[in-house]
Amino acid sequence: MAILVCGGAGYIGSHTVKELVNTYDVVVLDNLTTGFEKLIDSKATFVKGDLGDQVVLDEIFTTYKIDAVFHFAANSLVGESVEKPLTYYRNNVGATLVLLEKMIEHGVKRFIFSSTAATYGIPNTDIITEETATHPINPYGRSKQMIEQILADMAHVYDFHYIVLRYFNAAGAHESGEIGESHDPESHLIPIVLQHLLGQRKKISVFGTDYETADGTCVRDYIHVTDLARAHILSYEGMADGRVANNVYNLGNGAGYSVNEIIRTCERLSGKQATIDYAPRRAGDPAILVASSQKINEEIGWKPDFDLTAIIASAWKWHSK
Ligand SMILES: NC(=O)c1ccc[n+]([C@@H]2O[C@H](COP(=O)([O-])OP(=O)(O)OC[C@H]3O[C@@H](n4cnc5c(N)ncnc54)[C@H](O)[C@@H]3O)[C@@H](O)[C@H]2O)c1
Numbered sequence: 659m660a661i662l663v664c665g666g667a668g669y670i671g672s673h674t675v676k677e678l679v680n681t682y683d684v685v686v687l688d689n690l691t692t693g694f695e696k697l698i699d700s701k702a703t704f705v706k707g708d709l710g711d712q713v714v715l716d717e718i719f720t721t722y723k724i725d726a727v728f729h730f731a732a733n734s735l736v737g738e739s740v741e742k743p744l745t746y747y748r749n750n751v752g753a754t755l756v757l758l759e760k761m762i763e764h765g766v767k768r769f770i771f772s773s774t775a776a777t778y779g780i781p782n783t784d785i786i787t788e789e790t791a792t793h794p795i796n797p798y799g800r801s802k803q804m805i806e807q808i809l810a811d812m813a814h815v816y817d818f819h820y821i822v823l824r825y826f827n828a829a830g831a832h833e834s835g836e837i838g839e840s841h842d843p844e845s846h847l848i849p850i851v852l853q854h855l856l857g858q859r860k861k862i863s864v865f866g867t868d869y870e871t872a873d874g875t876c877v878r879d880y881i882h883v884t885d886l887a888r889a890h891i892l893s894y895e896g897m898a899d900g901r902v903a904n905n906v907y908n909l910g911n912g913a914g915y916s917v918n919e920i921i922r923t924c925e926r927l928s929g930k931q932a933t934i935d936y937a938p939r940r941a942g943d944p945a946i947l948v949a950s951s952q953k954i955n956e957e958i959g960w961k962p963d964f965d966l967t968a969i970i971a972s973a974w975k976w977h978s979k
């Protein structure tokens with residue numbers, strides 16, 4: 659039996675594939691819109707194609723014995739989703755529906771979905787649990803919430819089991835140093851700061867200094883990409899054993915760091931000093947997003963191995979290379 663990884667050429671997908679190939683046969687489906695073929699571990703089988711393409715999906719599901727689908731493929735830039743809502747709904751909802759229909763048609767019963775802290779919108783609490791109400795404030799978050807709702811409806815009527823993983827801020831690189839965060843263009847804080855410290859960007863913009871936080875900059879919960887990858891594998895194994903199914907879990911470290919704290923940690927680990935431009939707020943940024951991951955710890959046995967220093971150290975190793 660094999661696992662189909664949709665979006666396995668992307669940042670989080672490729673790190674998960676690297677962990678999976680140690681134990682499982684893996685097929686990657688990716689259209690390479692934002693991913694890179696070179697990130698896919700050579701032990702995985704790569705199919706270049708779109709998850710909205712029924713012919714490609716029929717071919718995969720008839721050629722390989724797929725036991726589960728890990729679904730990372732999406733457009734995932736908040737700002738872009740506001741500018742291009744139809745692109746986001748077409749890809750994140752429309753293409754995902756084609757995938758889900760094909761799974762039902764071919765009797766593939768297990769699905770792990772990459773959701774996001776963006777489903778919570780601007781939460782009314784500092785530590786977010788899965789009970790916290792979801793009120794996404796942009797098309798990206800809404801597109802993920804829609805799929806979460808569709809999955810719950812499907813599980814009522816089909817022999818179909820799913821787990822939704824709501825990631826907070828993914829960061830860091832694989833310990834092998836072979837793969838790391840590669841978005842083009844890059845919009846995420848840690849790689850931007852490290853690229854600046856390496857002389858690849860003139861300065862860093864800090865978006866907003868007047869938030870209600872200790873130093874006025876936004877606070878986020880950063881989680882190592884390998885910790886995310888392991889959470890997927892534990893979730894899959896829990897589903898395969900019949901221990902867990904049809905549930906939603908947060909994935910974070912449970913610790914919040916401000917933008918200024920991230921920059922200072924990057925400076926410390928690199929031994930270099932940043933040039934900072936204090937800029938206005940970026941639209942759609944909540945002040946504080948910190949996860950409680952107690953539920954996945956108790957029900958699936960997952961806990962993070964990497965703290966902020968280890969996350970940034972791994973990213974620095976990758977970016978300097
Ligand atoms: N990076 C984060 O901090 C973060 C946080 C929360 C949630 N997420 C979610 O995790 C997932 C992975 O994020 P990432 O940072 O690795 O993004 P990424 O852009 O690096 O990876 C997405 C991959 O999906 C592929 N893809 C997109 N649409 C496709 C389609 N229709 N058919 C086939 N392939 C397609 C892209 O080519 C790319 O390789 C996304 O669903 C994202 O919404 C990411």
Ligand SMILES: O=c1ccn([C@@H]2O[C@H](COP(=O)(O)OP(=O)(O)O[C@H]3O[C@H](CO)[C@H](O)[C@H](O)[C@H]3O)[C@@H](O)[C@H]2O)c(=O)[nH]1
Nearest residue numbers: 734774775776826845846847850863864865876917940943
């Ligand atoms: O050049 C930059 C880039 C980011 N930031 C700030 O740094 C923080 C983190 O920003 P990122 O862009 O790295 O991450 P986000 O918190 O915006 O987004 C992440 O978490 C979201 C959920 O909240 C989505 O899931 C999204 O896909 C994921 O990348 C934010 O306060 C942002 O304003 C800056 O100040 N300057």
